[in-house]
Amino acid sequence: MTLDEARAADAADPLAHCRSRFALPEGVIYLDGNSLGALPVATPAAQSDLVERQWRDRLIRGWNEGWIEAPQRVGAKIAPLIGAKAHEVIATDSTSANLFKLIVAVLQASGRHTVLSEAGNFPTDLHVAEGAVKCVPNARLEIVTRESIAASIGPDTALVLLTHVHYKTAQRYDMKSITTTAHAAGAMMLWDLSHSAGAVGVDLNGADADLAVGCGYKYLNGGPGSPAYLFVAERHQGRLANPLSGWMGHAEPFAFADAYQPAPGIDRWLCGTPPVLALSALESGLACFDGVTMAQLEAKSAALFELFTARAAALGLECVTPAGPAARGSHISFRHPEAWPINNALIEAGVIGDFRAPDILRFGLTPLYLAFEDVWCATEILSDILSTGRWREPRFAARSRVT
Numbered sequence: 001m002t003l004d005e006a007r008a009a010d011a012a013d014p015l016a017h018c019r020s021r022f023a024l025p026e027g028v029i030y031l032d033g034n035s036l037g038a039l040p041v042a043t044p045a046a047q048s049d050l051v052e053r054q055w056r057d058r059l060i061r062g063w064n065e066g067w068i069e070a071p072q073r074v075g076a077k078i079a080p081l082i083g084a085k086a087h088e089v090i091a092t093d094s095t096s097a098n099l100f101k102l103i104v105a106v107l108q109a110s111g112r113h114t115v116l117s118e119a120g121n122f123p124t125d126l127h128v129a130e131g132a133v134k135c136v137p138n139a140r141l142e143i144v145t146r147e148s149i150a151a152s153i154g155p156d157t158a159l160v161l162l163t164h165v166h167y168k169t170a171q172r173y174d175m176k177s178i179t180t181t182a183h184a185a186g187a188m189m190l191w192d193l194s195h196s197a198g199a200v201g202v203d204l205n206g207a208d209a210d211l212a213v214g215c216g217y218k219y220l221n222g223g224p225g226s227p228a229y230l231f232v233a234e235r236h237q238g239r240l241a242n243p244l245s246g247w248m249g250h251a252e253p254f255a256f257a258d259a260y261q262p263a264p265g266i267d268r269w270l271c272g273t274p275p276v277l278a279l280s281a282l283e284s285g286l287a288c289f290d291g292v293t294m295a296q297l298e299a300k301s302a303a304l305f306e307l308f309t310a311r312a313a314a315l316g317l318e319c320v321t322p323a324g325p326a327a328r329g330s331h332i333s334f335r336h337p338e339a340w341p342i343n344n345a346l347i348e349a350g351v352i353g354d355f356r357a358p359d360i361l362r363f364g365l366t367p368l369y370l371a372f373e374d375v376w377c378a379t380e381i382l383s384d385i386l387s388t389g390r391w392r393e394p395r396f397a398a399r400s401r402v403t
């Protein structure tokens with residue numbers, strides 16, 4: 001594809017108008033929306049309304065003027081992006097905390113003891129699972145390779161915990177097939193959607209999934225440290241209990257009772273007071289999906305990926321992301337022993353991707369705001385950095401705390 005052809009693809013792109021919903025900085029090609037989504041144009045005004053009108057003028061009255069329902073309202077806006085019903089999703093806590101709540105809940109409700117997950121899963125998923133199994137007598141965590149997950153689901157497996165799209169390689173599980181295998185063995189299935197929701201099609205109910213969690217600050221554009229979300233299929237809502245039984249998950253928080261009585265439905269997964277400012281920013285991020293279908297996101301993501309791979313093919317980079325669109329998410333990753341300095345040289349040249357230890361160069365292809373021209377120019381710059389060897393300059397070797 002030539003630059004003119006890339007521009008023609010942008011002109012024909014049904015999602016092209018969504019780019020103006022974001023305040024992207026000049027001179028930057030942003031290929032890291034899978035790690036921190038871009039700032040929506042509407043967010044600053046909505047935040048300032050919340051602080052300067054609602055908080056300052058309405059004070060405590062704000063709770064009855066939309067604040068207290070924010071977790072449910074925002075959850076309902078996430079639901080269509082993940083194939084869930086509105087009352088099956090709630091925006092609350094972090095992905096890590098939501099994982100803990102669901103893992104412990106399943107172990108406590110199950111006669112089985114094993115949580116099964118994948119070696120190389122996102123670190124917090126494994127770390128939280130390690131801590132969660134210590135909270136339930138006789139529970140254990142079993143970590144196996146990706147290839148042996150299906151075969152390892154056994155008579156003691158209470159829960160299979162997997163990340164739908166892998167954060168490094170972008171490999172995507174067939175959600176329906178693994179969920180069916182888990183159910184056939186009598187296990188429940190918990191999907192982490194952090195790298196899928198908002199970028200590729202997700203159909204939790206179509207796959208008969210039991211539980212899910214996901215992140216608000218990646219493809220959902222909720223801002224740094226945005227609240228996460230949690231999904232519990234309707235059929236499980238009455239029987240699973242939140243181990244972080246805080247007052248906001250109580251059936252009647254303002255009855256101020258001593259004894260905990262869980263709220264019916266999804267509300268019981270709340271713990272403490274909702275972070276209203278942060279939930280409002282997430283709500284602004286979700287508004288960027290108005291009028292956008294999952295099929296459009298998925299098609300654009302696949303087309304951006306195709307352009308990237310075609311342009312990168314001549315660079316001799318080892319791509320670790322599967323080629324088939326249904327087998328991957330919305331980022332593309334390459335293995336290179338000098339990934340760190342190469343990524344730094346790219347950032348200096350205005351192409352922001354990221355580095356994942358020890359040797360992965362990762363580029364997020366955010367379908368909502370990335371243009372074909374962006375991918376064309378980014379690959380041109382990548383090619384220049386590799387062919388000139390500019391990344392060898394000593395300043396690109398310095399390490400930073402967050403990568």
Ligand SMILES: *Cc1c(COP(=O)(O)O)cnc(C)c1O
Nearest residue numbers: 094095096122163167192194215
């Ligand atoms: C980003 C990400 C998280 C983040 O968890 P936090 O609690 O928000 O830090 C968790 N799981 C996966 C798979 C992720 O990609």
